[in-house]
Amino acid sequence: MSDSIDPITLLRETIISGKLDSVKLIQDKRELLFEKFEGGLKLPLDHPTAWKSSQPNQYLTLGQIWLYMCNLHLSNLDYMKRNREVGTTMVTMNDREPVKLYFSGQAQSADNIDEIARPSTVLKKSYLKSGKQVQSSAQVQEQMLKRREVKQEEKREKRDKKCIDFINECERKLSGKTNCLQAQGKSFLQVLQLGYTLTGRAEKAKEVQERIKQRMEQIASQNARYSSLSGANRALLGVSQIVDVDVGLLHSNKNQKRRSLLEEIQRMPKAQDPRTMEPYQRGPVRPIIIVPASFSPGSISLTYAKSFLQNGEYDLKQAAVSVTAPVIISRKINDETQEFEIHDSVTTFTDTQWKRIVAVFVNGQEWQFKDWADKLGGAKRYVELFLRVRGYFLHFADQAPPEQIGKWNIKLLPLQRNKRHQDVTVYNELWSDLEAFLHREKFKAPDLSF
Known part of the structure; x- marks a missing residue:
């Protein structure tokens, strides 16, 4: 008792x-x-x-x-x-x-x-x-x-820890103070102007106003030049100018909101099992990222896809691990978890899968796209291709990119060969660029069938 x-x-x-x-x-x-x-x-x-x-x-x-x-x-x-x-x-x-x-x-x-x-x-x-x-x-x-x-203090600490963990999960990983200032495709000049105005620094505010005006003129000029060109001539604008322009906004009506590439993919119907008529996949439709089928040091393949694209770690120790497609990764976008599929071959792709492709990691060789011929209208339409999907070339910084890469609208992602702690910087740069691309309107060209 x-x-x-x-x-x-x-x-x-x-x-x-x-x-x-x-x-x-x-x-x-x-x-x-x-x-x-x-x-x-x-x-x-x-x-x-x-x-x-x-x-x-x-x-x-x-x-x-x-x-x-x-x-x-x-x-x-x-x-x-x-x-x-x-x-x-x-x-x-x-x-x-x-x-x-x-x-x-x-x-x-x-x-x-x-x-x-x-x-x-x-x-x-x-x-x-x-x-x-x-x-x-x-x-x-x-x-x-x-x-x-x-007990109440313990509850408060747990609640605070939960909030901090949530913030850390949503934040980008940072490796240095420089990363904190990066905001690709965004200008904070108006915020700076407001700060000068509120603190009574009229001359500084006026200088920023002039910079805003110049920036707006540059964007208008880029939009006008881009709209006047078609086909291969658009490549003459140069990669850096095209990257900074939201292609979807060039043809959009100001009074009509267009769907982004990510929104279009999320609204696609899911593939169903013909026996049960139930969707094969749970959750939102997944965008697809293509990686090379072959591997060379400094590049990416299906084996390394998850460690780098999910965790920001280029782990060469995984070379002996056997991986089958698709590899699934997840990413926080707009405070929601979005899953992606990683494939290294498109030979068995359905029309729906082709439409879900958002990014391609290239190895610099044209034969990588031999199975894309039908979707490219039977021609080497790489200019239109890399406006429709985002192209990346991952490589060691001490390796010169192939000559072909310079002709394509490809973003270079240089890794430091012996500094793995700097992988996260490239990882952040990649996702910042890809998220910006996903929020643009899908590029449509009559020569592309996806």
Whole structure:
């Protein structure tokens, strides 16, 4: 039999078993005698229980609950007189109904019981029978409040840690202070102008205004030149100029919002199992990234795709690992988890899979695209291809890219051969660029069939 006594459990079991009359008050010692125990068991009348009062930071005592349950039949005035005689405080009106329901057995649980503070109210039978003086009511109350404060602090720390973990999950990994200032394709000149204006620096604000005007003229000029060209002549603008222009906005109506490439893919119908007519894939439709089927040091293949594209780690130790397509990775985009499929071959692709391709890692050789001929209209339409999908060339920085790469609209991603801690910088640059591409309108050309 347990040596511990919980005042709430003891009193409730005594009342439910119909033995409330066996509990006697020893007025001069301010104790309650529970005669059902062999030799009797005395508990302090003023010992706090874990029952939270409606009064702030207050708990009902054993004597308060016992006296109220003994006098349910009395009027409020007579109940008040009885409390004066015993020397206890009345149970408040707000507390009476919950106390009555729980201790009479009509309710199996009660929200008023503070499970955090409950251990502080437990007494030991052996200690009580020894005649030793137990802690005073004030000491027990203080322990209960301290225990509650500690638990609340632990909850706050867990909540704060959860918030910090969420922020860290959403933030880009940074390897240096320079990365903090990178925001590809975005200009904060208007924010800077507002800051100068609010701090009364009119001349600085005017200078920024001139820079904003010049920037707007540059964008307008780029848009006009791009719209006037077609086909291979668009390549004359140069990669850097095209990258900074949102191709979708060049042909868009200002009063009509166009869907981005990512939105178009997410709205595609999912492939269904013909037997059950259930989708093969759960969750949103996945965009597809193509990597080379062959591997050379510094490049990427299916084997290294997950470690680099998911974790920002170019792990050469995985060379012996066998991987089959598709490899699935996930990425937080607009506060939502978006999955991607990684493939190294398009030979068995359906029309829907072709339309889901958003990026290609190239090895610099034209034979990589031998299976793309039908989708390119039977010609080498690499200018249109790399406007429709984003092209990347991953390589070691001390290796010169193939000559063919310079003719294509490809983003170079140079890795440091012996500095793996800098992989995350390239990883951030890649995803910043790809996310910007996904938020643009899909490039459409009559010569491309996907």
